[in-house]
Amino acid sequence: xxxxxxxxxxxxxxxxxxxxxxxxxxxxxxxxxxxxxxxxxxxxxxxxxxxxxxxxxxxxxxxxxxxxxxxxxxxxxxxxxxxxxxxxxxxxxxxxxxxxxxxxxxxxxxxxxxxxxxxxxxxxxxxxxxxxxxx
Amino acid sequence: xxxxxxxxxxxxxxxxxxxxxxxxxxxxxxxxxxxxxxxxxxxxxxxxxxxxxxxxxxxxxxxxxxxxxxxxxxxxxxxxxxxxxxxxxxxxxxxxxxxxxxxxxxxxxxxxxxxxxxxxxxxxxxxxxxxxxxx
Amino acid sequence: xxxxxxxxxxxxxxxxxxxxxxxxxxxxxxxxxxxxxxxxxxxxxxxxxxxxxxxxxxxxxxxxxxxxxxxxxxxxxxxxxxxxxxxxxxxxxxxxxxxxxxxxxxxxxxxxxxxxxxxxxxxxxxxxxxxxxxx
Numbered sequence: 001x002x003x004x005x006x007x008x009x010x011x012x013x014x015x016x017x018x019x020x021x022x023x024x025x026x027x028x029x030x031x032x033x034x035x036x037x038x039x040x041x042x043x044x045x046x047x048x049x050x051x052x053x054x055x056x057x058x059x060x061x062x063x064x065x066x067x068x069x070x071x072x073x074x075x076x077x078x079x080x081x082x083x084x085x086x087x088x089x090x091x092x093x094x095x096x097x098x099x100x101x102x103x104x105x106x107x108x109x110x111x112x113x114x115x116x117x118x119x120x121x122x123x124x125x126x127x128x129x130x131x132x133x134x135x
Numbered sequence: 136x137x138x139x140x141x142x143x144x145x146x147x148x149x150x151x152x153x154x155x156x157x158x159x160x161x162x163x164x165x166x167x168x169x170x171x172x173x174x175x176x177x178x179x180x181x182x183x184x185x186x187x188x189x190x191x192x193x194x195x196x197x198x199x200x201x202x203x204x205x206x207x208x209x210x211x212x213x214x215x216x217x218x219x220x221x222x223x224x225x226x227x228x229x230x231x232x233x234x235x236x237x238x239x240x241x242x243x244x245x246x247x248x249x250x251x252x253x254x255x256x257x258x259x260x261x262x263x264x265x266x267x268x269x270x
Numbered sequence: 271x272x273x274x275x276x277x278x279x280x281x282x283x284x285x286x287x288x289x290x291x292x293x294x295x296x297x298x299x300x301x302x303x304x305x306x307x308x309x310x311x312x313x314x315x316x317x318x319x320x321x322x323x324x325x326x327x328x329x330x331x332x333x334x335x336x337x338x339x340x341x342x343x344x345x346x347x348x349x350x351x352x353x354x355x356x357x358x359x360x361x362x363x364x365x366x367x368x369x370x371x372x373x374x375x376x377x378x379x380x381x382x383x384x385x386x387x388x389x390x391x392x393x394x395x396x397x398x399x400x401x402x403x404x405x
Contacts, residue, residue, distance in 0.1 A: 002142040007272040007387060009303070009344060011404045033144070035172065035248050037305065037342050039357040041320055049202055049228050050176055052243065060230040067319055069359045069369025070205040070224065070340040072172050074144060074246055085246065087174040089204045089224045089232055089340065089359045091369030093319050095330040097234070097359055099204025099226030099367070108322065109401060111344055111355065113305050117142060131244060134146045137277040168279070170307065170383050184337055184363050185311055187378065195365040205340040205359065207307050209279060209381055220381065222309040224339045224359045224367055232369070234339025234361030252277060266379060269281045 002033065005116030012110035018042065019084060019104055022112070026082035031075060034116040036084060038071040045090055045105030047098065055130025062098060065108060066090035069097060075114075076122040078132055083124060137168065140251030147245040153177065154219060154239055157247070161217035166210060169251040171219060173206040180225055180240030182233065190265025197233060200243060201225035204232060210249075211257040213267055218259060275304065275386030282380040288312065289354060289374055292382070296352035301345060304386040306354060308341035315360055315375030317368065325400025332368060335378060336360035339367060345384075346392040348402055353394060 006029070012021050022036070043065050048057030073086030088102040124132035141164070147156050157171070178200050183192030208221030223237040259267035276299070282291050292306070313335050318327030343356030358372040394402035 002144060004139060004142065004274060007274065009272060009305070009346075009387060009392060035144070037172075037307075039342055039344070039355065047226070047230055049226060049230065050200070050243075051228075052200060058228060062230070065320070065322060067357060067370040069357045070342050072174055072205050072207075072342075074174070074248065076144075085174065087202060087204045089226075089234075089367070089369050091317070091319060091359075093321075093328060095317055095319065095332070095368040095370050097224070097232035097367035097369035098230040099224050099232035099359075100202040100230050108320075109403065111404065113344065117144060122144060133244065134246065137279060139274060139277065170279070172307075182361070182365055184361060184365065185335070185378075186363075187335060193363060197365070207309055207340050207342075209309070209383065211279075220309065222337060222339045224361075224369075232359070232367035233365040234359050234367035235337040235365050252279060257279060268379065269381065 002117035002119045005118040008114040010112055012107045012112060014107055016107045017104055018107050018110055022084045026075060031116045032077055032082050033122045034075040034114055036073040036114050038068060038110050038112040040068045040110035041108040042066050042068055042105035043108055046103040047100035048103050049100050057101060059103060066092055076124055078124040137252035137254045140253040143249040145247055147242045147247060149243055151242045152239055153242050153245055157219045161210060166251045167212055167217050168257045169210040169249055171208040171249050173203060173245050173247040175203045175245035176243040177201050177203055177240035178243055181238040182235035183238050184235050192236060194238060201227055211259055213259040272387035272389045275388040278384040280382055282377045282382060284378055286377045287374055288377050288380055292354045296345060301386045302347055302352050303392045304345040304384055306343040306384050308338060308380050308382040310338045310380035311378040312336050312338055312375035313378055316373040317370035318373050319370050327371060329373060336362055346394055348394040
């Protein structure tokens with residue numbers, strides 16, 4: 001079980017790659033476990049779909065600008081460092097939605113909520129499935 | 136108004152039916168009110184679309200493996216027991232997204248956050264609309 | 271950094287316009303910063319896609335009834351008043367998903383979670399991009 005830690009709400013600067021920026025933020029703040037929500041707009045996002053048989057993600061490259069209709073993620077340790085696992089729903093200019101594992105995306109706007117969780121060490125370990133999972 | 140209760144973050148074991156597993160978890164822990172977020176991957180999920188005129192859900196059966204691009208839910212009482220009402224966005228192998236009320240889905244991976252809320256009894260009662268709603 | 275304030279979970283009455291109802295709620299309760307999640311069903315929702323070159327939202331009008339597969343939002347100040355910025359994923363009767371910035375929608379059902387955040391003043395200011403953003 002966990003208890004509430006620090007709470008953040010902020011905007012990621014334009015032009016940053018979302019995942020890299022968040023990892024730098026988590027390292028700097030020393031946040032090892034938590035949850036993340038975000039909304040905003042991303043450019044040229046790449047999303048992943050897990051190919052169970054091949055034990056890897058298929059990469060889906062979306063070109064152009066997409067609304068982040070939803071971004072939900074969790075923070076835990078991987079290889080001893082804070083790791084953000086985020087899934088995303090993206091809307092195009094017709095409102096059509098795409099969704100999957102967020103691999104990367106360049107920020108036009110990203111408004112992020114982070115809730116740190118304290119109390120347990122939560123760590124991903126590589127499994128036979130090809131996914132780094134919690135116990 | 137509510138105050139924060141217990142906080143959980145965990146992985147649902149592979150092969151479990153998501154909703155049934157969560158109901159067992161909520162009963163075991165005695166969680167009556169709260170919120171749930173999750174990301175992961177589901178197999179053969181069924182989602183519902185409410186048909187207002189017919190006062191029932193249309194069931195949309197999706198075959199195969201889908202990324203849980205988003206899962207948001209709330210916990211309250213229904214017939215005196217903890218009940219999870221969850222909506223989901225699912226991404227297929229092309230990244231195309233589907234969304235609605237989560238009826239069921241078999242877990243490949245599900246990483247779940249649960250925040251218990253304390254302070255009020257929140258209970259669903261069947262309404263004339265054919266939906267069990269809060270007051 | 272923020273700390274946890276008041277917590278609410280409630281249903282928006284049928285027939286209300288979601289954004290207007292939430293703004294009245296936030297003003298009445300004096301909630302200036304926070305986060306919002308919701309699930310439910312909306313009628314005739316309008317969603318926006320930001321046209322960077324034109325510095326305005328393109329309005330996508332969806333006709334009929336849609337499941338709110340996800341709604342994530344944040345609360346901050348704009349023009350000195352509480353302002354909800356919400357993004358939404360909507361599912362139609364075939365389960366097909368649409369997503370973007372929520373402009374408006376009439377509530378059939380909306381089950382809303384609100385977490386107030388205390389500690390910092392967070393205010394939107396109009397930028398050269400045509401978007402009202404946090405610093």
